Amino acid sequence: MIRKLFQVAGPESRGPMTAQFVALIVYSVLQGAAFVLVVPLLGSLLGDDPGDAWPWAAALTVVALATAVAHYLQQMIGFQVALAVSHRLYHRLGDHVSTLPLGWFSGEQVGRLGQLASRGVPQVRGLLAHLLQPLLSAVLTPLTVIVAMVFYDWRLAVATAAGVPVMYLAYRWAVGATARADEAVDAAAAAANERVVEYVRAQPVLRTTGGGARGRALLERSLTEQDAAARAQTARTAPGRTAFSAVVLLAVASVIVTGAALGLRGGADIAELVATLVLVVRFAEPVSGMAELGAGLRAASGALDRIDAVLSTAPLPEPTTPGPGPADSSVTLRDVRFGYDDGVPVLDGVTLELPARTTTAVVGPSGSGKTSLIRLLARFWDTGTGAVLLGGVDVRDLTGEQLRTQVSLVFQDVYLFDATIRENIAVGRPDADDARIAEAARLAGVDEIVARLPQGWDTPVGEGGTALSGGERQRVSLARALLKDAPVLLLDEATSSLDPANEAAVQHTLDALTGRRTLVVVAHRLQTVVRADRIVFLDGGRITESGTHEELLALGGRYADFWRERGSAQGWQLARQVTR
Template sequence: MIRRLLEVLGPEHARPVRRMLVALVTGAVLQGIAFALLVPVLEALFGSDPDEVWPWLWTLVAVAVLYCAVYYWSLLAGFEAGAGLARSLRQRIGDRVAELPLGWFAPERVGQLGQLTTKSVMDIMGVPAHLLRPLVTSFVTPATVTVLMYLFDWRLALAATLTVPVIVLVYRWSTALSRQADRERTAARAVTGGRVVEFAQLQPVLRVFGRGEARSGARLGEALRTQREASRRVLVTGVPGLIGFSLVIQAAFTAVLLTGTYLALHGGLDAAKLLALLVLAVRFTEPIAETAILGSTLGTARSALAQVADLLAQPTLPAPVSPRVPEGNRVEFEDVTFGYDDGRPVLSGVSLTLAEGTMTALVGPSGSGKTTVSKLVPRFWDVDGGAVRVGGVDVREIDPEVLMSRVSAVFQDVYLFEGTIADNIRVGRPTATDAEVREAARLARVEEIVHRLPDGWDARVGEGGALLSGGERQRVSIARAILKNAPIVLLDEATASLDPENEQAVQDALSALTAGRTLLVIAHRLRTVAAADQILFLDEGRIVERGTHDELVTADGRYASFWARRSRARDWSLAGQNS
């Protein structure tokens, strides 16, 4: 477990823990030496000349004083390690999460990440605070005692040594019993965390649709029952191992006791030395027995370390060895194939070109791969086949920071950070001046929101932007993209939540971005689609039609049918009877 902890922390964060380990090992060795010195002390006291005890007693006092000094040093090292552990773990987890491809973030990861950064980190913090000392002592002190026991009577020392393999085997058996059950409990907790988040987020919908509340409540209840059953299995499987380990420790001491008694009766071992060696045998078994008491806590910490290690081991997108700089902002897909981890193909043989200074509209039925195309440009995933190029360079050969600096994106699902409207717009370019932030806000019609709110620019948006409407969040997101002023702009249903008046205003603002830029728009609004320089119609992961609006309507194919349906839907209205 100690090796796993050091691996999880990484070399740059593991130094305080290493210092603590050195202090603990030194203290445990000194403790073992102090225990061993009890043998000559007791032997002298019960021998024919008690005055012989003084040299041994002073040596014992010196070792005890040195042990106290090392113990104090280990406490300071422990405080230092504990203080930085949570910060180091969360920093490593955050860094890894930021490097993971977007495809890793499935919905069930919400509960897992929440548990990982809270409970799992707290469980790991308990390792240097409460577990390392007894863990190191339970191994190092008995080992020191056993080695020194050979100086006094090799036969009794050999008896103690022979019990070690049995103790190790039973310890491995006891931990293996509960390990699988503990993994099931951890997984159940992650699912329950996700269900709680889901239940809270869907309250507006659940309260409108009573049946939905019952169904979601049932899902949460089932997750809670699964977690309760998993916790019960940990207890049921862990208790036999705990009892078995305690029994084998007592059996080890009994074996040493019987050996000593036999040697005292038939082997010439005097009573004084026997008494002293039996005291030493107690010191041999006592630290090991403490690990049985800590068994459950050790298992929990080991499971938490395994979860963090698994996250840190998740593969990231490989960085280019010799990064190349794109020449221009032309975007090209060459025979691109792509599928998610579930094996479902999404894109098959997609080839397209987005010329600089033009707008390309992606249209097609739901699930045809439009959003996937937009997310492959900034390399949220790597393609399975073919290539995606920006400025003539494969995105896999471009430094990620350089690539992302060239792309602004507004996706369907808008997330705003806790803070003010200005803070959220400034995310697009943190170095922007206040005047630049307000100009981007003006272009996206965010100023109207600011003037309406009592606190103006200092108005808080709430977690995830909960205090704003969907359309208002979308406008803040568009202002963020405008402020970034990147040469490639990706808009995925960017105006879907806007009313006609604000949609027109935002469209005018976005049109200003097309000059000298590459604009990719996923939209169903007819005016947006018709204004595109190029329209690509996707169906089942393939581009089945391409051209301008007039060309595709004249061709009377899939796009023409799409346009006709949308045109009819635009004229729909709800008719009611006056009451």
């Protein structure tokens, strides 16, 4: 764990952490030395001339004071190092994830990253500030005592050292039982938290459908399971802790029995033997404390592993210096094959030429690879084989900054920051003036939204944009992408969940951009599809049809079926059933 701690903290933290470990070692050894000095002190007090105890009392006083000073210094250094390392860890995580491909940021990964920020880094901070000192003291202080005992009575030293392996095995068993119990408690707590949030969010549904009792039952069951897991944790960890404490006490008892046997046989000085046995009892004090460290150490070790896993994730390779940029905004895919971690191909031999300043609609059934295709253009991932070119340049030969200036992407699921409408649009280009922001807003139809809001441009949108409707959020997101003014604009189902008014506004924006930018649109809406310069039909990761709307209808293939199905769906209406 110590090696992993140094690895995760980074090279800039090695100096301060080394200083902390030196301070901890000095303190632990001084503490052991203070315990050891009790032996000659008691030996002198119990001997023929108690006056001989004064030099040992003075030595013990000096060492005790030095131990107190060392304790204060190591605590102050530990707190400073803990704060500095946690600060650097946040920066390391932030700097590193900013280099990772956008495809890495799945819901699961984002959740784990949030856990690391809220719990993982604080656990590492707690390890440095609070756990290292008792951990090292539990090892180094008894070791100092055992080494010193050799000079007093090697037989008692051997008897004491013989119990160390047994204590270690008992400790490992206790920690293992605690780890298994903690995993069950964490899972039950996560499920209970999820049920609580679900119960609160689902109140409108529960009340309007009369499902309040069912909702409470689900909540109560998850809370009962959490309580059962906590009780099981206590039942499972108690034997391990009890066994470890018992082993420590038995080890001390065996040394006391050994000392008593030596004293009865006349093989040891009684005064010195009594003092040494007092030292043995003191030896057990820091060791017993390790039983309480197991859960904290396991949590910190798990946090280190998870942080290391993120920091070990390699970013996509890119050139160190910018090369020639794209010649134009054309997009080319050459025999692209791509699949996720499960090995199932999502795109299988896709070849496509999209001239600059044209509009291409990508359609097809769910799971056909539409979103994967459009995200490969933005280099969320690298292709398995083949190449994606932008303006004749392989995207792998562009730096991240070069690619970002060339491509804008509008997602189906829009996220707005908890700021004003103006500030959310300005994210696309922070240095843009009001005129540019207003023009992007006009093209996206946001000016109409601003005009009817009391606070206008300074209207707060709330966290995630919750103060706006879904269509309004989509328009703000589109304005943000337009303000960036990238020559290639990718839209992934940007109009799929919009009402007619907002869909018309977004469609008006796309019409205004025709011939000005290269547009690649994943769409199901008929109006968006029919106006494209080219339509690509994907099925099973392959392009099965490609052409204009009229050409594909005349072909009478999958696209024609798709068109008929969409047309029929638009004519659906609810009919009232008349009963007689």
